[in-house]
Amino acid sequence: MLAVGVCHGTAHQLAASPIEAFSLRGTQLLVKRDDRLALGSGVSGNKARKLLALEAMSPGPSLIGSFGGHQSNAMAALAAVADAHGARFLYFTKPLPRWLAAAPSGNLERALSLGMELVELADAEYASLFGAGGGVLPAVAPRPPAALLPPEALWLPQGGAAALAEPGVATLAREVREWWQPRSGRLDLVVPAGTGTTALFLARHLSQTSAVTVWAVPCVGDGDYIEAQMLALDRCTGGAVGTNRKALPRTLAMPGGAAHHFGALDGEELAMWQEAARAGLDVDLLYAPHALRVLFDTLLSHERAGEGDATTLYLHTGGLEGVESQLRRYRRAGWEV
Template sequence: MNSPISKIILDGRGFFVKRDDLIDPYLAGNKYRKLYTLLNTPSNSLKTIISYGGTQSNAMLAIAAMCQKKGWEFIYYTKPIGQAMQDESVGNFYHALRLSMKHVEIQNDYYRDFIASLRLNLDKETFIIDQGGAVEEARRGLEVLAQEIRDANLDVKSLATPSGTGTTALFLALCMPEYKVYTTPCVGDAQYLRTQMSSLNALPENLIILEPKKKYHFAKPYREFLDIWQKLLVTEIEFDMIYAPSMWMALQEQTKEDILYVHSGGVSGNESMLKRYKQKGFI
């Protein structure tokens, strides 16, 4: 699906936005691009998809939606979670369970070794998607996105998308060497991000990591994140509350040129994040 492009004004500066958030309520944004190859895989080729990570994960929800569409079993491994998370009736984890995801908790002491052993004795009808959708198969979906951007014929040569594992930003930069691709680390620091991306491919020169001015902990509420998210909401485009704020702040502080922001989707997680902001007294 070729998503549209919108123009917004943020604090007096114009930006273009590639509206990948409009592709599907759950299977949208960079997760749609990462899962493009699997979405186009015949349903009878696989029976089970396995992944792992956190319960706030947008990838988790997108994989659950894909598996329901394809008729595949989805098993998702996490470290132990609290009762409050299990009882929630909003957010990505809740929706993924409703899409028939099978959730399995692994004790902290065994988690790393268990994840490392997942590929042992793997059968041909089971496919593993590493945390955040970081798989080589994601490249094809980013090639399709790259062609859509070229076909739009915008007078823009800089792109931006936030990073967890950096898979989207990396493959987008590889597919579009004539563009600058900005990203910012939203999980860990810049060195962690480089390590994650380097496990898939050498980093190209046109991939530029904008480091946040201060250290932020993943998925925690911050006043400045809420402020810029609310400013963006005025543009009539809703962005996610975990990844997008850090990227937009970095773009405002560290860039000046015209930029096309690739919307990562993930807005389904906002209901649970808004609840946390209210509990903190920020709203």
Template sequence: MQNSSISSIILDGREFLIKRDDLIDRYLAGNKYRKLYTLLQTPSQNFKKIISYGGTQSNAMLAIAAMCKQKSWEFIYYTKPLSDTQKEQKNGNFYEALSLGMQHQEIADELYKDFIASLRVNLDEKTFIIDQGGAVVEAEIGLRVLAREIQEQKEILNQHNITALATPSGTGTTALFLALSLPEYTVYTTPCVGDVEYLKTQMLALVDELPQNLKILAPKKKYHFAKPYKEFYELYEKTKDAGIEFDLLYAPQMWQTLLEQTKENVLYIHSGGVTGNSSMLSRYEKKFNVT
């Protein structure tokens, strides 16, 4: 596969370069392609079933569903109980993942934590578990490939005096392994799920120590993941008007912290996830009467 391209946009008078991982594939794009890289290279006969869990807005869920369809693997996805509205939606990541063959199972709130903890008990060799958000150590290989691409495109980065990279974080897997692979760059991220301490805990489950070049930017305001905020919609519109569509779950908070807390020239790693925008935009329309 060819390296994903690099584009540029102007926001608030600043130029940002964008690593267009969103263009790799409709479903298997962005950081989810990188995290699933090792499994995508795995012969189909090695596994029969993939298990994962998390939220129904998850970009990882949809990417795993697409991979399993491609590999002819059974895919079982566990969530907490869904609302009737979520079950009836005819667009968005959950609907598309079901259409790709995902088997969905709901677990009661009070049982969920213990149930997830028990998934690896008596696991057979043909079943593989992908933790929420694709947070697995195998992701490091795919992110090394991304780091190698960035090094191969260094001439472009040098022409624009790029000294930092940026990518939003759920579990922090992408930001962590990028920082480890590219110590010559500052790597900015911000916690979109939970706070800074939660994000550090997730990262330290994969490594013993966080690299010095990894900088976690704390949002100035507390945001709840996947909840619509007017300022996030405005940032979504601003970046779209600048020429590139980003996801509505993670990207707005990353752009907000970058614009507020950094000054240097940045390469933003587009983490994909725009397939989920249709369902998120419906929520924004209902709450803020935007079109």
């Protein structure tokens, strides 16, 4: 069952997250507050959407497997859902840095405390199984061999890039559609994107709502990577992008289209995070600062002010549980935060 959270829900439905306005850079920015969502397992934000179907599954899986980075939000979220189901959770990752292995912190510490079984693979083995930066896409990464992951395990690719995430994201699409129906003009729905899972399923379920355009901001790699990832996921989940291009989100990237180095310490992104905080909008430090910078340099830039009648809605995907570990990284690097 879903426990009472900031937005209440039942086992099969989440209450609609609110939409709030914030004054940022002289613009009123509308924000869909999915960071306010919470499942009974404690999973919040975007992961509450993606894992809604898994948490509601009855009977639940006895064993869950996934892979990804050492401080992944999805890792911590899956650990919480597995714990709620009383299931084992095997998580495959690259070798931990010595300092993190000696003193786990952040999402890693939380996931381990929930019983996650960490499986460290040598860099070469990890790359051969799951790709390594431009290799195998998370949406099509095959499950590990039976010697590593028993056949009965439920396998979820990195970032929840799987069909199991679609039902929860479909509820988000319905909320947006119902909110926008009595309004006029066009709506630009802007989504920070890692694997592109949320953006893809949103576009799929809003494809018949012609007034709404879903924009995916690549926070990992560049536009080519995120488009390839979404196309791969679409094929894996029975989509029809080939016959209906509106089912694929549009890509919104910095002018010039340079790849974004996910997780890299960045003074401009830290400044964007601090600016949002001063406006009363608390966001994560991995996705939102980059996505907001792109948004203000593109759709909300001064050069485009007054163009058309589009309203912009930014999706707050949560991830606040990882902020403190990111701030520690900035402090270790000499930043004053």
